[in-house]
Amino acid sequence: MAGLLAVAALAGCSSDNDAEAKPTKQGTSGAASSPAQVVQATNKKTVAARSARVVITSTVAADGKSEKITGRGAMDFAHGSSQLTMGQDGKHLEQRVVDKTLYQKPPKGEGKLPGGKTWMKIDLAKLAASGAAGSSQASDPADSFAYSNSLSRKDVKKIGEEKVTGVDTTHYRVMLDIDKLAQGDEQKAKKLRQQLGESVPVDLWVDDKGLTRRQQMEMTVHSPGSTSSSSSKAKGKVKTVMEFSDFGTDINVSKPPASDTADMTDKLIQQQSQKA
Numbered sequence: 001m002a003g004l005l006a007v008a009a010l011a012g013c014s015s016d017n018d019a020e021a022k023p024t025k026q027g028t029s030g031a032a033s034s035p036a037q038v039v040q041a042t043n044k045k046t047v048a049a050r051s052a053r054v055v056i057t058s059t060v061a062a063d064g065k066s067e068k069i070t071g072r073g074a075m076d077f078a079h080g081s082s083q084l085t086m087g088q089d090g091k092h093l094e095q096r097v098v099d100k101t102l103y104q105k106p107p108k109g110e111g112k113l114p115g116g117k118t119w120m121k122i123d124l125a126k127l128a129a130s131g132a133a134g135s136s137q138a139s140d141p142a143d144s145f146a147y148s149n150s151l152s153r154k155d156v157k158k159i160g161e162e163k164v165t166g167v168d169t170t171h172y173r174v175m176l177d178i179d180k181l182a183q184g185d186e187q188k189a190k191k192l193r194q195q196l197g198e199s200v201p202v203d204l205w206v207d208d209k210g211l212t213r214r215q216q217m218e219m220t221v222h223s224p225g226s227t228s229s230s231s232s233k234a235k236g237k238v239k240t241v242m243e244f245s246d247f248g249t250d251i252n253v254s255k256p257p258a259s260d261t262a263d264m265t266d267k268l269i270q271q272q273s274q275k276a
Contacts, residue, residue, distance in 0.1 A: 033045070037154040039172055043148040045210040049247040050078040056086070056243075062236025063245035074251045081253040098255050100124045105256070130269045151180075162205060165243060166211045169205035176200040195222055216241045 033041070046052070054069040073084035073095075084095045086098040091107035106113075113120055114261045151174065159171035177199055182189035196219055205214040255261075 034153045035060045035158045035172055036151045036153045038158075038170075039156050039174060039204060040148045040151060042204065042206045042210050042212055046212045046247075047077040048242070049211060051076045051247070051249055052085075052244040053246040053249055054242050055246055056240065057179065058238065058240040060236060060238050074249065074253075076251045077251060082179055083250070083251075083253045093272045096256070097124075098254055102256075103256050112263040113264070115262060117260055119256040120264045121261045122268060123263070123265040126265050127269060130273075144262040148174075159203075164205045164207075165209050165245070167213055169207050169213050172206065174203045174204065177200055179193065196220065196221070211247055212244055214241065214243045 004218060041117050051074060052073065053074045056069075056073075058069040058071075060067045067088060069086055069088045071084050071086035073082065073154050075082040080097070080100065082095075082097045085264065086093045086095065092112070093107055094105040095102045100123070102124055103119050104122075107117050111120070155175050155177065157173045159173055162169055162171045178192045178196065181200075203214075203216040204212055207213050216239070218237065218239045220237050
């Protein structure tokens with residue numbers, strides 16, 4: 001059950017010569033587009049499509065055990081909203097993101113909330129501003145493509161041509177540098193490095209329209225206070241695959257009724273601060 005909650009809350013060097021020698025499937029001249037430029041353009045095009053349906057598969061491995069979590073839903077890139085239903089061992093968790101606020105409805109009979117409420121509410125902006133350890137792990141799934149703004153040529157490698165759910169795609173591998181992800185915030189970089197190590201690998205599969213069809217991210221999450229080299233203290237590994245389809249589909253994500261919602265932002269900040 002902990003794995004289901006964690007994955008729902010999370011909710012992205014060199015074959016340059018090949019990419020530059022011929023036109024790419026994304027419709028741009030290979031001579032003008034390095035793999036990094038293709039990935040940046042791809043993420044912009046995917047967001048410009050405004051919305052998509054998504055299927056998520058996550059594997060969480062820790063302490064010699066492995067859990068698989070699956071889910072599906074939709075993301076509204078234009079408004080930054082999303083709705084997902086995640087399942088594990090017959091239990092389901094519903095999640096929505098509206099106006100930079102995350103709402104989660106735990107499986108029936110689990111995750112009891114104050115006052116008999118059925119939905120928890122987390123203010124993502126307040127959580128991020130708090131700087132609490134782990135605050136980066138509760139996020140908006142629709143922000144999955146923001147990392148591309150900081151990419152350089154050495155960060156991206158073209159892997160080759162592959163099919164994804166019957167669609168022809170080009171596979172790229174991105175190594176996300178923690179310092180770039182932190183965007184100059186040294187405190188944030190330090191916390192991310194403690195949690196995730198020096199870099200995070202993200203694989204992308206891009207179709208001939210320049211849209212992302214699959215995104216895969218693998219993370220090794222470390223215990224607070226440990227370093228990426230202290231493997232004995234690592235919490236575990238998380239592999240998350242998101243497959244996108246039906247770009248431009250109509251999506252309407254609404255907030256749960258206020259009477260059914262418990263604001264857990266301050267409690268989460270306090271808990272994460274105690275773990276730092």
